[in-house]
Amino acid sequence: MPDETPADRRHERPDTGPLRELTLGRSTPSPSPLPPSQPTPEDDGLESLAARCRLKAGAARWAAERQRRIHEQSGSPDEDAPSDPATAGWAEALTDAFYWASADDPSGTPDVSLLDHVGGCFETVAEGLLLVRDVEHRRGGLERALPLLAEAQSALRQSLRRLKAREDPDQVEAYERVRDAAARRHLFLKRFLRADDPADPAGWPGLLARIEAEAGSGPRSQRQARLLDRLRSFCAPIGGEPTDVAWRAIFNVVEELIGEGAPPSSREVRELLLPLLDDLPEAEEVPPGSRLVLREIDRYLATRHTPAASATSQGPSASVREAARLLSGRSVVLIGGLRRPEAQRALKSALGLKELVWIGTKEHQPISAFEPAIARPDVALVLLAIRWSSHAFGDVKPYCDRHGKPLVRLPGGYGANQVAAQILSQSSEQLGDR
Numbered sequence: 001m002p003d004e005t006p007a008d009r010r011h012e013r014p015d016t017g018p019l020r021e022l023t024l025g026r027s028t029p030s031p032s033p034l035p036p037s038q039p040t041p042e043d044d045g046l047e048s049l050a051a052r053c054r055l056k057a058g059a060a061r062w063a064a065e066r067q068r069r070i071h072e073q074s075g076s077p078d079e080d081a082p083s084d085p086a087t088a089g090w091a092e093a094l095t096d097a098f099y100w101a102s103a104d105d106p107s108g109t110p111d112v113s114l115l116d117h118v119g120g121c122f123e124t125v126a127e128g129l130l131l132v133r134d135v136e137h138r139r140g141g142l143e144r145a146l147p148l149l150a151e152a153q154s155a156l157r158q159s160l161r162r163l164k165a166r167e168d169p170d171q172v173e174a175y176e177r178v179r180d181a182a183a184r185r186h187l188f189l190k191r192f193l194r195a196d197d198p199a200d201p202a203g204w205p206g207l208l209a210r211i212e213a214e215a216g217s218g219p220r221s222q223r224q225a226r227l228l229d230r231l232r233s234f235c236a237p238i239g240g241e242p243t244d245v246a247w248r249a250i251f252n253v254v255e256e257l258i259g260e261g262a263p264p265s266s267r268e269v270r271e272l273l274l275p276l277l278d279d280l281p282e283a284e285e286v287p288p289g290s291r292l293v294l295r296e297i298d299r300y301l302a303t304r305h306t307p308a309a310s311a312t313s314q315g316p317s318a319s320v321r322e323a324a325r326l327l328s329g330r331s332v333v334l335i336g337g338l339r340r341p342e343a344q345r346a347l348k349s350a351l352g353l354k355e356l357v358w359i360g361t362k363e364h365q366p367i368s369a370f371e372p373a374i375a376r377p378d379v380a381l382v383l384l385a386i387r388w389s390s391h392a393f394g395d396v397k398p399y400c401d402r403h404g405k406p407l408v409r410l411p412g413g414y415g416a417n418q419v420a421a422q423i424l425s426q427s428s429e430q431l432g433d434r
Contacts, residue, residue, distance in 0.1 A: 052253065064116050215267075216266070231269065332380060333373045376401075
């Protein structure tokens with residue numbers, strides 16, 4: 001969707017040399033491209049392009065998380081950096097561009113969501129590319145998929161422009177693939193292929209949901225269809241009081257679905273389980289395939305702007321009001337899973353917190369990394385989201401005791417009512433004495 005002629009847009013992918021130096025005010029640095037993979041006869045480079053976009057999505061999200069760690073003084077900022085040197089270099093260059101863009105912000109407060117949008121847009125482009133691959137021989141598939149990919153690459157271009165970065169070669173290639181595929185199929189795409197018709201980068205969660213919905217509308221095996229019907233029947237009657245027996249039946253079906261080739265990120269499985277997860281018993285053993293599904297759900301919630309759940313339609317509950325009275329103006333550390341921006345903002349607001357320091361966790365992560373945040377003098381309480389945490393993270397209690405901070409275990413979700421109830425039942429006396 002360039003302003004130049006097609007000849008001007010021919011893009012030779014540069015080699016993997018050192019990062020460009022900053023230009024000291026004349027223009028902002030641009031992330032260096034990741035080394036390209038050679039196309040194969042099977043995918044004609046499309047899967048390689050999608051893989052590079054996924055790498056950049058992860059690198060952009062790591063860059064955003066690092067900025068939050070720096071601001072919150074929680075753990076090592078460089079923890080979990082990309083292991084691949086080229087990817088790490090790209091993330092550093094993206095961070096440089098972010099700093100340049102932030103320097104022009106009159107508010108003086110860097111908007112980390114700009115990096116979040118870059119990561120989300122790269123992920124959306126990757127999913128759009130794979131959708132185009134999967135529907136190429138499906139009747140009407142490209143007519144539905146190409147407009148989605150056109151919107152995705154446009155949003156990606158705009159997200160990078162907001163950082164004042166130069167064009168990204170993978171975004172350019174995605175644009176050219178959309179344009180060429182539409183020309184070959186004689187399809188007219190009305191939107192998002194011109195520079196003066198950009199897509200909104202902030203709209204990537206909804207666009208990704210539309211791409212996933214289109215991908216999920218494809219054919220599935222009869223066995224998978226029957227298993228999904230069984231899963232619906234088990235999930236439907238659970239209501240507000242799921243039992244251990246019911247959960248075991250659900251997990252058994254999920255295990256069979258994964259064994260039949262359903263991906264852990266399956267939209268249908270996620271939509272069936274998501275409303276029930278807050279009622280998952282703390283002691284319930286989760287089988288390996290189901291645990292992968294739960295991790296994908298956590299990733300989904302961390303990267304989508306889901307509507308924040310209010311305490312009630314009538315206002316905050318008595319538990320929320322009492323917890324807010326005890327914690328107002330103070331900070332809280334939450335350990336577990338992936339940071340969910342919407343849930344973080346909603347919980348901070350409901351409890352009147354100065355700050356909610358959410359420390360995302362991974363398997364085999366050393367618990368010593370949590371101590372600097374726990375030790376902060378403004379932190380009044382530590383929350384441990386045990387569903388998304390390794391059992392070893394329970395050993396964080398000695399650090400809490402050492403620094404005189406109550407530890408509250410969260411067996412359920414992050415809703416204000418649930419969190420407030422756990423705070424009051426586990427630590428109200430300790431908080432009241434402080």
